[in-house]
Amino acid sequence: MRPRIVFPLGPQPASLKSPGTPARRGPTESRAVLRIEWLMIALVLLLSGIAVTVANASNHINSDTPLPIVFVHGQLGSAQQFETQAMRFTSNGYPQQLLYAFEYDTSSPLNPVSDLDAFLDAVLGETGAAKVLAIGHSRGTTVWTSYLDDPSFDGPAKVAKYVNIDGRTSEELPGGVPTIGIWGEWNTADSGYNRRGNTNAQIGPDPADNYYFGTKSHTEVTTSAEAFGLMYEFFTGHAPATTDVIPEPPGQVTIAGRAVIFPANVGYPGATVELWRVDAATGHRIGDEPRASFPIGLSGAFGPVKVNGLKHYELAVRRPGDPETIHHFYFEPFSRSDHFVRLNTSLPNQGLEVFVPNDAGRTNLVVTRQREFWGDQGSQSDLLKIDGLNVLQPNTSPREGVNLALFAYDDGLDGETDLDKGELFPFNILTFLTAVDVATFASPDASGTVSISDDPRGSGNVTVLNVPNWPSDIHRIGVQFRDDDQEIERFTDPALGPRGR
Structure with missing residues (x-):
């Protein structure tokens, strides 16, 4: 491998340890979340007598007041790594005004947990929600887990669920918050590009809460349709109507x-x-x-x-x-x-x-x-x-x-x-x-x-x-x-x- 400066995920707290090799859980690449064609969705819903709009494949949210979603990017990242996923969320009826990205200066080695706490307070104040749903990618997982595990903050009281994508590992749930892990080739055994001694990464005590995509690169896994399907179902309790970005009327x-x-x-x-x-x-x-x-x-x-x-x-x-x-x-x-x-x-x-x-x-x-x-x-x-x-x-x-x-x-x-x-x-x-x-x-x-x-x-x-x-x-x-x-x-x-x- 060529020499290359690899930007770190950030300082790893002592409580975050690499686990042993967990049992792999699907969906594997061959059983990845299948995209549902919009025309089929519309036909099924229309035949069921349900009114649909072109803009949304389905107004498919469990609650009348869904929780805001906050994405935190990784090193040299921005909200761009959430851009497509945000459009997939709105394609499934999630309100645009409940989608947020916390962005920070990745040239600093310090994890901005105080800034994240203030950002969450602003989101909760703006939306009136009691908690948020959290997504972190790469170094963003260090920001989230450091925040949730820090007793100086009341993070677990502000976060309902957390999705940890291709970043930090932990034997315990961060702050006790319900968590799933989504992993790409760096953290999947036998991918050919594994960076942890050819073992699977894991977050939380249950291997079944971790999903592996050994043919997807580090950023590809977070922007993928498969990752969207997993996080949407984890957040809402049911699968999305579509993992596509559904176009709106052009005007x-x-x-x-x-x-x-x-x-x-x-x-x-x-x-x-x-x-x-x-x-x-x-x-x-x-x-x-x-x-x-x-x-x-x-x-x-x-x-x-x-x-x-x-x-x-x-x-x-x-x-x-x-x-x-x-x-x-x-x-x-x-x-x-x-x-x-x-x-x-x-x-x-x-x-x-x-x-x-x-x-x-x-x-x-x-x-x-x-x-x-x-x-x-x-x-x-x-x-x-x-x-x-x-x-x-x-x-x-x-x-x-x-x-x-x-x-x-x-x-x-x-x-x-x-x-x-x-x-x-x-x-x-x-x-x-x-x-x-x-x-x-x-x-x-x-x-x-x-x-x-x-x-x-x-x-x-x-x-x-x-x-x-x-x-x-x-x-x-x-x-x-x-x-x-x-x-x-x-x-x-x-x-x-x-x-x-």
Whole structure:
């Protein structure tokens, strides 16, 4: 294995110990939660005389007052790791206003348990609920378990149930709170990528409360449909009506989120977020003025704003400075309301930007997906193409690298593309990130187009996003692909393919 800086999950309290090998419990990959097609759901419900709406597969919550859900991300993470799951929850009738993400500065080694406690108090005060439902991923599991086990706080009185995803282990239930564990390849025996001596991880005393997915990577397991099915049933007492993201009528879709300095996850005061409609074929803006504009304050919040679920959009972060720089973000169509959009940027020429050559004659790209990019798995590899060139190779994005973001730029500004260089420094020693030497030429007025296609493993659903060839001296480009791999969604123009692509 190559040397790589692995960000820790955080300090492990003495009470949290690695268990022995528990008995494995399904569902295994072959018995994973099956997705139910929306048309079948609608037909069954209609034949039963039950009124349904297109927006929700089922108003399937046990209580008239469901509890708020609070997600805590891991190292170098954000609410992006909850984005798809939030849309799955609302697809099953869960109220959007009861979905929360606690975000924190992962550059600090300290676990923000006091901040989490204050956040929970605010959520309970805002919703009037007595308790919350908790989800933690990776380092987020350390934040949650440290909080629940700390006698300085009254955490167990505020948390009804807890889902621990691919992170901390414990022989006891954290704070005595009912808990299930969901584990990916790092923590599943015989996965080939196990990091604990080829044993199963476990949280709590009962092996039957732990679920293993040995073919899913560290982030993939938390954004997966299978994980959603497990957490939904654990929280509500019954299986979800669907594990798909059900599209809404295009005119009813809204988006909202935060523009933040990453990985501190703090707002970008003085910045402005602009919403633009773009031509799907070129990525070029439609019209001379943005559809909406939001001044950004300390929270980083923008929206909600209405969009059309069949159209393509750009969200641009105008970053103050001399000169002003603009970070452009491009997305697949927002088929369903999404209130966890994250525009993760940085201060100009700080952070990783100092390692990337920005030049008026070159276009630089950062492509992200909350499901790891595999380039060394043969027929089970992903294909990520920039102007037709597949940049995922065994030497640029091996499975063990757990890469969620790929930087593409002309290394050395020599005008040559050279994938034989492998992962460029310093990305080759950073977890979750990779970088490749791809020379893409810019136009002064960004009149050209760069085409990026994502062909996820095991799916066959190729998504193409086209973006302008912005010059990188002033402009940064982020391309965000969805992490789910649904084949068909409703409210789609057949000429555009799945999800209106």
